[in-house]
Amino acid sequence: MTSFAGWQMPLRYGSEMAEHLAVRRAAGLFDLSHMGEIVVTGPDAGAALDYALTGQASALSPGRARYTMICAEDGGVLDDLVVYRRGEQEFLVIANASNTATVFGALADRAEGYDAAVVDATQDYALIAVQGPAAAGILAPLVQLDPAGPEDPGWPELGAMKYYAGAFGTVAGREAWVARTGYTGEDGFELYCRPQDAEHVWTVVTAEGAGAGLVPAGLAARDTLRLEAGMPLYGNELGPDVTPFEAGLGRVVKFDKPGEFVGREALAARASAGPSRHLAGLTIESRRIARHGYPVLADGRTCGTVTSGAPSPTLGVPIAMAYLDRPPASLAGAVLAVGIRGEAVPADLTDLPFYSRRR
Protein backbone atom coordinates (compact mmCIF):
# COMPACT_ATOMS: atom_id res chain seq x y z
CA MET A 1 0.00 0.00 0.00
CA THR A 2 1.09 3.55 -0.57
CA SER A 3 -0.21 6.99 0.27
CA PHE A 4 -1.36 8.94 -2.76
CA ALA A 5 -3.16 12.29 -2.69
CA GLY A 6 -4.67 11.50 0.70
CA TRP A 7 -5.76 7.98 -0.29
CA GLN A 8 -4.31 4.65 0.76
CA MET A 9 -3.68 2.96 -2.57
CA PRO A 10 -2.54 -0.52 -3.56
CA LEU A 11 0.82 -0.10 -5.30
CA ARG A 12 0.83 -3.78 -6.22
CA TYR A 13 -0.99 -6.94 -5.18
CA GLY A 14 1.84 -9.30 -6.13
CA SER A 15 4.29 -8.81 -8.98
CA GLU A 16 3.61 -5.54 -10.84
CA MET A 17 5.18 -6.98 -14.00
CA ALA A 18 2.80 -9.97 -13.86
CA GLU A 19 -0.13 -7.60 -13.26
CA HIS A 20 0.94 -5.54 -16.27
CA LEU A 21 1.16 -8.57 -18.55
CA ALA A 22 -2.19 -9.87 -17.32
CA VAL A 23 -3.80 -6.62 -18.50
CA ARG A 24 -2.15 -6.93 -21.92
CA ARG A 25 -3.06 -10.61 -22.34
CA ALA A 26 -6.26 -11.11 -20.30
CA ALA A 27 -7.54 -8.52 -17.82
CA GLY A 28 -6.74 -6.59 -14.67
CA LEU A 29 -9.01 -5.22 -11.96
CA PHE A 30 -8.15 -1.79 -10.56
CA ASP A 31 -9.49 0.17 -7.60
CA LEU A 32 -9.39 3.79 -8.82
CA SER A 33 -11.73 5.27 -6.26
CA HIS A 34 -9.21 8.06 -5.64
CA MET A 35 -10.09 9.70 -8.96
CA GLY A 36 -12.15 12.89 -8.69
CA GLU A 37 -15.75 12.90 -9.95
CA ILE A 38 -17.25 16.31 -10.61
CA VAL A 39 -20.84 16.53 -11.82
CA VAL A 40 -21.94 19.53 -13.88
CA THR A 41 -25.67 19.89 -14.50
CA GLY A 42 -28.13 22.46 -15.83
CA PRO A 43 -29.33 24.02 -19.08
CA ASP A 44 -25.95 25.76 -19.56
CA ALA A 45 -23.79 22.84 -18.39
CA GLY A 46 -22.34 22.25 -21.85
CA ALA A 47 -21.70 25.94 -22.49
CA ALA A 48 -20.05 26.35 -19.09
CA LEU A 49 -17.71 23.44 -19.80
CA ASP A 50 -16.95 24.79 -23.28
CA TYR A 51 -15.76 27.98 -21.57
CA ALA A 52 -13.89 26.16 -18.80
CA LEU A 53 -12.12 23.44 -20.82
CA THR A 54 -10.04 23.23 -24.00
CA GLY A 55 -12.53 20.85 -25.62
CA GLN A 56 -16.11 21.25 -26.76
CA ALA A 57 -18.20 19.34 -24.26
CA SER A 58 -21.41 20.69 -25.78
CA ALA A 59 -20.66 18.83 -29.02
CA LEU A 60 -20.73 15.45 -27.27
CA SER A 61 -23.82 13.32 -27.73
CA PRO A 62 -25.33 11.90 -24.55
CA GLY A 63 -23.57 8.66 -23.74
CA ARG A 64 -20.24 9.70 -25.26
CA ALA A 65 -16.93 10.73 -23.67
CA ARG A 66 -13.94 12.85 -24.58
CA TYR A 67 -10.36 13.25 -23.31
CA THR A 68 -9.72 16.95 -22.68
CA MET A 69 -7.82 19.40 -20.51
CA ILE A 70 -8.42 22.36 -18.25
CA CYS A 71 -5.88 25.13 -18.63
CA ALA A 72 -4.99 28.29 -16.77
CA GLU A 73 -5.31 31.70 -18.42
CA ASP A 74 -1.63 31.41 -19.44
CA GLY A 75 -2.26 28.10 -21.20
CA GLY A 76 -0.61 25.95 -18.52
CA VAL A 77 -2.30 22.62 -17.90
CA LEU A 78 -4.26 22.43 -14.62
CA ASP A 79 -5.31 18.84 -15.28
CA ASP A 80 -6.18 16.36 -17.97
CA LEU A 81 -9.72 15.07 -17.81
CA VAL A 82 -12.23 12.67 -19.20
CA VAL A 83 -15.66 14.23 -19.68
CA TYR A 84 -18.74 12.04 -20.07
CA ARG A 85 -22.04 13.47 -21.25
CA ARG A 86 -24.54 11.47 -19.24
CA GLY A 87 -27.64 13.34 -20.42
CA GLU A 88 -28.71 16.50 -22.26
CA GLN A 89 -28.00 18.55 -19.13
CA GLU A 90 -25.55 16.38 -17.21
CA PHE A 91 -21.80 15.90 -17.50
CA LEU A 92 -19.40 13.86 -15.38
CA VAL A 93 -15.85 15.24 -15.27
CA ILE A 94 -13.06 12.91 -14.09
CA ALA A 95 -10.04 14.63 -12.53
CA ASN A 96 -6.78 13.27 -11.14
CA ALA A 97 -6.97 12.72 -7.38
CA SER A 98 -4.26 15.28 -6.63
CA ASN A 99 -6.07 17.89 -8.73
CA THR A 100 -9.68 17.32 -7.80
CA ALA A 101 -9.89 20.37 -5.53
CA THR A 102 -8.19 22.57 -8.13
CA VAL A 103 -10.42 21.37 -10.95
CA PHE A 104 -13.56 21.67 -8.85
CA GLY A 105 -12.59 25.20 -7.81
CA ALA A 106 -11.82 26.27 -11.36
CA LEU A 107 -15.01 24.74 -12.77
CA ALA A 108 -17.13 26.38 -10.07
CA ASP A 109 -15.49 29.77 -10.77
CA ARG A 110 -15.78 29.43 -14.51
CA ALA A 111 -19.43 28.33 -14.35
CA GLU A 112 -20.42 31.60 -12.71
CA GLY A 113 -22.97 33.41 -14.83
CA TYR A 114 -24.05 30.16 -16.47
CA ASP A 115 -27.19 28.29 -15.49
CA ALA A 116 -25.17 25.31 -14.32
CA ALA A 117 -24.38 23.62 -11.00
CA VAL A 118 -20.95 22.16 -10.24
CA VAL A 119 -20.73 19.50 -7.53
CA ASP A 120 -17.69 17.60 -6.27
CA ALA A 121 -19.16 14.09 -6.07
CA THR A 122 -15.88 12.26 -5.45
CA GLN A 123 -17.10 10.81 -2.17
CA ASP A 124 -20.26 9.50 -3.85
CA TYR A 125 -18.38 7.24 -6.24
CA ALA A 126 -16.10 4.27 -6.06
CA LEU A 127 -14.36 3.52 -9.36
CA ILE A 128 -13.48 -0.02 -10.38
CA ALA A 129 -11.77 -0.52 -13.73
CA VAL A 130 -11.63 -3.77 -15.66
CA GLN A 131 -8.98 -3.45 -18.35
CA GLY A 132 -7.69 -5.85 -20.95
CA PRO A 133 -8.81 -7.87 -23.96
CA ALA A 134 -10.91 -10.19 -21.77
CA ALA A 135 -12.71 -7.30 -20.00
CA ALA A 136 -15.81 -7.20 -22.23
CA GLY A 137 -16.30 -10.96 -21.99
CA ILE A 138 -15.94 -10.96 -18.23
CA LEU A 139 -18.37 -8.08 -17.66
CA ALA A 140 -20.99 -8.93 -20.30
CA PRO A 141 -22.94 -11.37 -18.09
CA LEU A 142 -22.81 -8.97 -15.13
CA VAL A 143 -23.87 -5.70 -16.78
CA GLN A 144 -27.31 -4.41 -17.74
CA LEU A 145 -27.34 -1.11 -19.63
CA ASP A 146 -30.17 1.45 -19.67
CA PRO A 147 -31.13 3.42 -22.79
CA ALA A 148 -29.90 7.03 -22.60
CA GLY A 149 -33.41 8.38 -23.15
CA PRO A 150 -36.87 7.57 -24.54
CA GLU A 151 -35.63 7.81 -28.13
CA ASP A 152 -32.32 6.05 -27.55
CA PRO A 153 -32.32 2.38 -28.50
CA GLY A 154 -29.36 1.98 -26.09
CA TRP A 155 -26.49 -0.43 -26.52
CA PRO A 156 -27.95 -3.87 -27.22
CA GLU A 157 -25.17 -5.43 -25.17
CA LEU A 158 -21.97 -4.38 -23.45
CA GLY A 159 -19.75 -5.64 -26.27
CA ALA A 160 -21.52 -3.31 -28.72
CA MET A 161 -20.68 -0.21 -26.69
CA LYS A 162 -18.23 2.03 -28.53
CA TYR A 163 -14.88 3.05 -27.08
CA TYR A 164 -15.21 6.35 -25.19
CA ALA A 165 -18.91 5.79 -24.53
CA GLY A 166 -20.87 5.21 -21.34
CA ALA A 167 -24.31 4.35 -20.05
CA PHE A 168 -26.20 4.08 -16.80
CA GLY A 169 -26.99 0.55 -15.79
CA THR A 170 -26.21 -2.09 -13.22
CA VAL A 171 -23.15 -4.21 -12.51
CA ALA A 172 -23.76 -7.33 -10.45
CA GLY A 173 -27.17 -5.86 -9.66
CA ARG A 174 -25.82 -2.55 -8.32
CA GLU A 175 -26.36 0.82 -9.99
CA ALA A 176 -23.37 2.17 -11.90
CA TRP A 177 -22.23 4.42 -14.70
CA VAL A 178 -20.54 1.97 -17.04
CA ALA A 179 -18.00 3.45 -19.45
CA ARG A 180 -15.71 1.95 -22.06
CA THR A 181 -12.69 4.04 -21.12
CA GLY A 182 -9.36 3.50 -19.42
CA TYR A 183 -5.73 4.42 -18.97
CA THR A 184 -3.91 1.27 -19.98
CA GLY A 185 -3.88 1.23 -23.78
CA GLU A 186 -6.22 -1.76 -23.77
CA ASP A 187 -9.92 -2.20 -24.29
CA GLY A 188 -11.65 -1.99 -20.96
CA PHE A 189 -14.37 -0.57 -18.79
CA GLU A 190 -14.64 1.81 -15.87
CA LEU A 191 -17.44 1.15 -13.41
CA TYR A 192 -18.49 4.17 -11.36
CA CYS A 193 -20.58 2.73 -8.55
CA ARG A 194 -21.61 3.73 -5.04
CA PRO A 195 -18.91 3.28 -2.42
CA GLN A 196 -21.13 0.93 -0.39
CA ASP A 197 -21.49 -1.30 -3.48
CA ALA A 198 -17.81 -1.37 -4.40
CA GLU A 199 -16.86 -4.42 -2.37
CA HIS A 200 -19.75 -6.44 -3.80
CA VAL A 201 -18.92 -5.39 -7.37
CA TRP A 202 -15.21 -6.15 -6.83
CA THR A 203 -15.99 -9.59 -5.40
CA VAL A 204 -18.45 -10.58 -8.12
CA VAL A 205 -16.20 -9.33 -10.95
CA THR A 206 -13.23 -11.14 -9.39
CA ALA A 207 -15.17 -14.41 -9.31
CA GLU A 208 -16.50 -13.97 -12.85
CA GLY A 209 -13.04 -13.17 -14.20
CA ALA A 210 -11.08 -15.86 -12.40
CA GLY A 211 -11.36 -18.33 -15.25
CA ALA A 212 -10.44 -15.69 -17.83
CA GLY A 213 -7.15 -14.67 -16.19
CA LEU A 214 -8.39 -11.54 -14.41
CA VAL A 215 -6.04 -10.43 -11.62
CA PRO A 216 -6.14 -7.43 -9.28
CA ALA A 217 -3.65 -4.79 -10.44
CA GLY A 218 -2.13 -1.88 -8.56
CA LEU A 219 -0.90 1.66 -9.22
CA ALA A 220 2.54 0.44 -10.29
CA ALA A 221 1.10 -1.62 -13.15
CA ARG A 222 -1.23 1.23 -14.06
CA ASP A 223 1.79 3.50 -14.44
CA THR A 224 3.78 1.11 -16.66
CA LEU A 225 0.68 0.37 -18.74
CA ARG A 226 -0.06 4.04 -19.42
CA LEU A 227 3.60 4.71 -20.15
CA GLU A 228 3.78 1.96 -22.78
CA ALA A 229 0.60 3.41 -24.29
CA GLY A 230 2.29 6.84 -24.46
CA MET A 231 -0.33 8.43 -22.22
CA PRO A 232 0.79 11.45 -20.21
CA LEU A 233 0.62 11.57 -16.41
CA TYR A 234 -0.12 14.82 -14.63
CA GLY A 235 2.93 15.82 -12.58
CA ASN A 236 5.24 14.07 -15.06
CA GLU A 237 4.42 15.04 -18.63
CA LEU A 238 1.72 17.58 -17.75
CA GLY A 239 1.72 20.51 -15.36
CA PRO A 240 1.15 24.24 -15.11
CA ASP A 241 4.49 24.91 -16.83
CA VAL A 242 3.47 23.23 -20.08
CA THR A 243 0.61 23.68 -22.52
CA PRO A 244 -1.05 20.77 -24.31
CA PHE A 245 1.18 21.54 -27.31
CA GLU A 246 4.42 20.61 -25.51
CA ALA A 247 2.88 17.23 -24.68
CA GLY A 248 1.99 16.69 -28.34
CA LEU A 249 -1.69 16.95 -27.44
CA GLY A 250 -2.60 20.21 -29.19
CA ARG A 251 -5.53 18.35 -30.75
CA VAL A 252 -7.42 18.67 -27.42
CA VAL A 253 -7.57 22.46 -27.91
CA LYS A 254 -10.66 23.24 -30.01
CA PHE A 255 -10.04 26.76 -31.31
CA ASP A 256 -13.01 26.51 -33.67
CA LYS A 257 -15.62 25.97 -30.96
CA PRO A 258 -18.11 28.79 -30.47
CA GLY A 259 -17.53 31.34 -27.73
CA GLU A 260 -14.59 32.25 -25.55
CA PHE A 261 -12.65 29.79 -23.38
CA VAL A 262 -10.11 30.19 -20.63
CA GLY A 263 -6.57 30.19 -22.01
CA ARG A 264 -7.52 30.74 -25.65
CA GLU A 265 -5.20 33.68 -26.26
CA ALA A 266 -2.13 32.05 -24.73
CA LEU A 267 -2.86 28.72 -26.38
CA ALA A 268 -3.33 30.34 -29.80
CA ALA A 269 0.02 32.08 -29.39
CA ARG A 270 1.65 28.78 -28.45
CA ALA A 271 0.01 27.00 -31.37
CA SER A 272 1.45 29.49 -33.86
CA ALA A 273 4.87 29.83 -32.18
CA GLY A 274 5.28 26.07 -31.75
CA PRO A 275 6.01 24.15 -28.57
CA SER A 276 8.81 25.29 -26.27
CA ARG A 277 9.71 21.65 -25.52
CA HIS A 278 9.10 18.36 -27.28
CA LEU A 279 7.84 15.18 -25.72
CA ALA A 280 9.78 12.20 -27.04
CA GLY A 281 10.00 8.47 -26.44
CA LEU A 282 13.25 6.71 -25.53
CA THR A 283 14.33 3.12 -25.21
CA ILE A 284 17.29 2.46 -22.92
CA GLU A 285 20.12 0.09 -23.87
CA SER A 286 20.44 -1.39 -20.39
CA ARG A 287 18.26 -2.87 -17.70
CA ARG A 288 18.58 0.34 -15.72
CA ILE A 289 15.61 2.64 -15.54
CA ALA A 290 15.78 6.24 -16.77
CA ARG A 291 13.72 7.88 -14.05
CA HIS A 292 11.83 11.15 -13.68
CA GLY A 293 14.28 14.05 -13.59
CA TYR A 294 17.30 12.30 -15.11
CA PRO A 295 19.07 14.29 -17.88
CA VAL A 296 18.92 13.29 -21.54
CA LEU A 297 22.27 13.79 -23.29
CA ALA A 298 22.96 14.36 -26.99
CA ASP A 299 26.66 13.94 -27.81
CA GLY A 300 27.36 14.38 -24.11
CA ARG A 301 25.43 17.61 -23.64
CA THR A 302 22.11 17.91 -21.86
CA CYS A 303 19.22 18.24 -24.32
CA GLY A 304 16.30 17.37 -22.08
CA THR A 305 14.90 15.69 -19.00
CA VAL A 306 13.17 12.38 -18.43
CA THR A 307 9.56 12.76 -17.28
CA SER A 308 8.61 9.09 -16.79
CA GLY A 309 10.59 5.88 -17.02
CA ALA A 310 9.97 2.22 -16.33
CA PRO A 311 10.72 -1.24 -17.58
CA SER A 312 8.41 -2.17 -20.44
CA PRO A 313 7.16 -5.67 -19.70
CA THR A 314 5.75 -5.87 -23.23
CA LEU A 315 8.89 -4.75 -25.07
CA GLY A 316 11.37 -6.21 -22.60
CA VAL A 317 13.49 -3.05 -22.39
CA PRO A 318 13.29 0.05 -20.24
CA ILE A 319 11.36 2.90 -21.82
CA ALA A 320 11.03 6.57 -20.98
CA MET A 321 9.30 9.74 -22.00
CA ALA A 322 11.33 12.93 -21.91
CA TYR A 323 10.99 16.60 -22.70
CA LEU A 324 13.66 17.65 -25.18
CA ASP A 325 14.69 21.24 -25.82
CA ARG A 326 14.69 20.68 -29.61
CA PRO A 327 12.60 18.65 -32.06
CA PRO A 328 13.52 14.96 -31.96
CA ALA A 329 14.09 15.02 -35.75
CA SER A 330 16.98 17.44 -35.25
CA LEU A 331 18.76 14.81 -33.15
CA ALA A 332 19.14 12.34 -36.03
CA GLY A 333 22.75 11.17 -35.98
CA ALA A 334 23.46 12.39 -32.45
CA VAL A 335 24.65 9.91 -29.82
CA LEU A 336 21.88 9.82 -27.25
CA ALA A 337 22.17 8.76 -23.64
CA VAL A 338 20.46 9.21 -20.30
CA GLY A 339 22.49 10.23 -17.28
CA ILE A 340 21.63 7.52 -14.78
CA ARG A 341 23.20 8.44 -11.45
CA GLY A 342 26.37 9.72 -13.06
CA GLU A 343 26.69 7.21 -15.87
CA ALA A 344 25.74 7.98 -19.49
CA VAL A 345 23.65 4.98 -20.51
CA PRO A 346 22.97 4.74 -24.27
CA ALA A 347 19.41 5.43 -25.36
CA ASP A 348 17.51 5.60 -28.64
CA LEU A 349 14.67 7.84 -29.78
CA THR A 350 11.49 6.03 -30.67
CA ASP A 351 8.03 7.03 -31.76
CA LEU A 352 5.22 7.29 -29.22
CA PRO A 353 3.33 5.29 -28.21
CA PHE A 354 5.64 2.42 -27.35
CA TYR A 355 2.72 0.03 -27.60
CA SER A 356 -0.59 0.03 -29.52
CA ARG A 357 -3.12 -2.71 -29.15
CA ARG A 358 -4.29 -4.49 -32.25
CA ARG A 359 -7.85 -3.52 -33.04
Add this chain to the structure above:
Amino acid sequence: MSVPAELHYTPEHEWVSVEGTSASVGITDYAAQQLGDVVYVSLPSLGATVTAGEPCGEVESVKSVSDLYSPVDGEVTEVNTELEDDPSLVNAEPYTAGWMFRVRVAQDGNGDAALPTDLLSAAEYEELTKSAG
Protein backbone atom coordinates in the same frame (compact mmCIF):
# COMPACT_ATOMS: atom_id res chain seq x y z
CA MET B 1 7.55 -13.88 4.42
CA SER B 2 10.44 -16.19 5.10
CA VAL B 3 13.37 -15.55 7.48
CA PRO B 4 15.62 -18.62 7.52
CA ALA B 5 16.85 -19.29 11.06
CA GLU B 6 20.44 -20.16 10.11
CA LEU B 7 21.27 -16.81 8.48
CA HIS B 8 22.55 -13.51 9.86
CA TYR B 9 20.79 -10.25 8.99
CA THR B 10 21.31 -6.50 8.88
CA PRO B 11 18.85 -3.69 9.59
CA GLU B 12 19.34 -2.72 5.91
CA HIS B 13 17.70 -6.05 4.95
CA GLU B 14 20.73 -8.00 3.74
CA TRP B 15 21.27 -11.60 4.78
CA VAL B 16 24.64 -13.33 5.32
CA SER B 17 25.36 -17.03 5.11
CA VAL B 18 28.78 -18.13 6.40
CA GLU B 19 30.78 -21.22 5.42
CA GLY B 20 34.29 -21.18 6.80
CA THR B 21 35.55 -17.71 5.94
CA SER B 22 33.28 -17.31 2.91
CA ALA B 23 30.23 -15.12 3.45
CA SER B 24 27.40 -15.17 0.90
CA VAL B 25 25.21 -12.07 0.76
CA GLY B 26 21.78 -11.28 -0.60
CA ILE B 27 18.69 -9.27 0.30
CA THR B 28 15.84 -10.66 2.37
CA ASP B 29 12.43 -11.83 1.23
CA TYR B 30 10.98 -8.88 3.14
CA ALA B 31 13.20 -6.44 1.23
CA ALA B 32 12.37 -8.03 -2.11
CA GLN B 33 8.64 -7.80 -1.36
CA GLN B 34 8.95 -4.17 -0.30
CA LEU B 35 10.90 -3.26 -3.45
CA GLY B 36 8.59 -5.05 -5.85
CA ASP B 37 9.89 -6.58 -9.05
CA VAL B 38 13.67 -6.19 -9.18
CA VAL B 39 14.82 -5.16 -12.66
CA TYR B 40 18.54 -4.49 -12.23
CA VAL B 41 21.23 -5.32 -9.71
CA SER B 42 24.59 -3.57 -9.67
CA LEU B 43 27.14 -5.68 -7.80
CA PRO B 44 30.67 -4.95 -6.54
CA SER B 45 33.56 -6.00 -8.79
CA LEU B 46 35.47 -9.20 -8.24
CA GLY B 47 38.41 -8.50 -5.95
CA ALA B 48 36.88 -5.31 -4.60
CA THR B 49 37.23 -4.60 -0.90
CA VAL B 50 33.89 -4.09 0.80
CA THR B 51 33.27 -2.60 4.22
CA ALA B 52 30.45 -3.50 6.58
CA GLY B 53 27.72 -0.87 6.52
CA GLU B 54 29.03 0.79 3.34
CA PRO B 55 27.16 0.80 0.01
CA CYS B 56 28.69 -1.58 -2.54
CA GLY B 57 26.00 -1.79 -5.20
CA GLU B 58 22.41 -0.96 -6.12
CA VAL B 59 19.15 -2.82 -6.36
CA GLU B 60 16.72 -1.29 -8.81
CA SER B 61 13.02 -2.17 -8.90
CA VAL B 62 10.21 -0.85 -11.05
CA LYS B 63 9.52 1.93 -8.58
CA SER B 64 12.80 2.58 -6.78
CA VAL B 65 16.59 2.44 -6.58
CA SER B 66 18.14 1.28 -3.30
CA ASP B 67 21.72 1.01 -2.17
CA LEU B 68 23.06 -2.45 -1.48
CA TYR B 69 25.13 -2.46 1.72
CA SER B 70 27.84 -4.96 2.52
CA PRO B 71 27.11 -6.66 5.82
CA VAL B 72 30.75 -7.73 6.27
CA ASP B 73 34.34 -6.60 5.72
CA GLY B 74 36.43 -8.44 3.16
CA GLU B 75 37.28 -9.11 -0.46
CA VAL B 76 34.69 -9.99 -3.09
CA THR B 77 35.47 -13.47 -4.45
CA GLU B 78 32.38 -14.18 -6.51
CA VAL B 79 29.31 -12.38 -7.84
CA ASN B 80 26.05 -13.88 -9.06
CA THR B 81 26.24 -13.21 -12.81
CA GLU B 82 22.86 -14.94 -13.28
CA LEU B 83 21.26 -11.76 -11.97
CA GLU B 84 22.47 -9.85 -15.05
CA ASP B 85 20.07 -11.80 -17.23
CA ASP B 86 17.41 -12.58 -14.65
CA PRO B 87 17.19 -10.07 -11.79
CA SER B 88 13.76 -11.47 -10.94
CA LEU B 89 15.59 -14.31 -9.15
CA VAL B 90 15.93 -11.84 -6.28
CA ASN B 91 12.14 -11.85 -5.89
CA ALA B 92 11.59 -15.51 -6.66
CA GLU B 93 14.38 -17.05 -4.56
CA PRO B 94 15.98 -14.35 -2.42
CA TYR B 95 17.92 -16.79 -0.20
CA THR B 96 19.10 -19.23 -2.87
CA ALA B 97 19.30 -18.46 -6.62
CA GLY B 98 18.93 -14.76 -5.85
CA TRP B 99 22.16 -14.51 -3.85
CA MET B 100 24.30 -11.51 -4.84
CA PHE B 101 27.99 -11.79 -3.90
CA ARG B 102 30.51 -13.72 -1.79
CA VAL B 103 33.16 -12.19 0.41
CA ARG B 104 36.29 -13.70 1.96
CA VAL B 105 36.29 -12.42 5.51
CA ALA B 106 39.16 -12.37 8.01
CA GLN B 107 39.52 -15.12 10.63
CA ASP B 108 39.10 -14.49 14.32
CA GLY B 109 41.37 -16.03 16.98
CA ASN B 110 39.56 -19.39 16.72
CA GLY B 111 39.90 -19.62 12.94
CA ASP B 112 36.20 -18.76 12.44
CA ALA B 113 34.95 -15.98 10.20
CA ALA B 114 35.27 -12.61 11.94
CA LEU B 115 31.81 -11.11 11.53
CA PRO B 116 30.61 -7.70 12.67
CA THR B 117 29.13 -8.01 16.14
CA ASP B 118 26.00 -6.04 15.26
CA LEU B 119 24.54 -8.57 12.78
CA LEU B 120 21.02 -9.63 13.71
CA SER B 121 19.71 -13.11 14.37
CA ALA B 122 16.65 -14.34 12.46
CA ALA B 123 14.46 -13.64 15.50
CA GLU B 124 15.84 -10.12 15.88
CA TYR B 125 15.40 -9.41 12.18
CA GLU B 126 11.84 -10.69 12.17
CA GLU B 127 11.09 -8.42 15.12
CA LEU B 128 12.52 -5.49 13.21
CA THR B 129 10.38 -6.10 10.13
CA LYS B 130 7.27 -6.45 12.29
CA SER B 131 7.86 -3.14 14.01
CA ALA B 132 8.41 -1.56 10.59
CA GLY B 133 4.94 -2.76 9.63
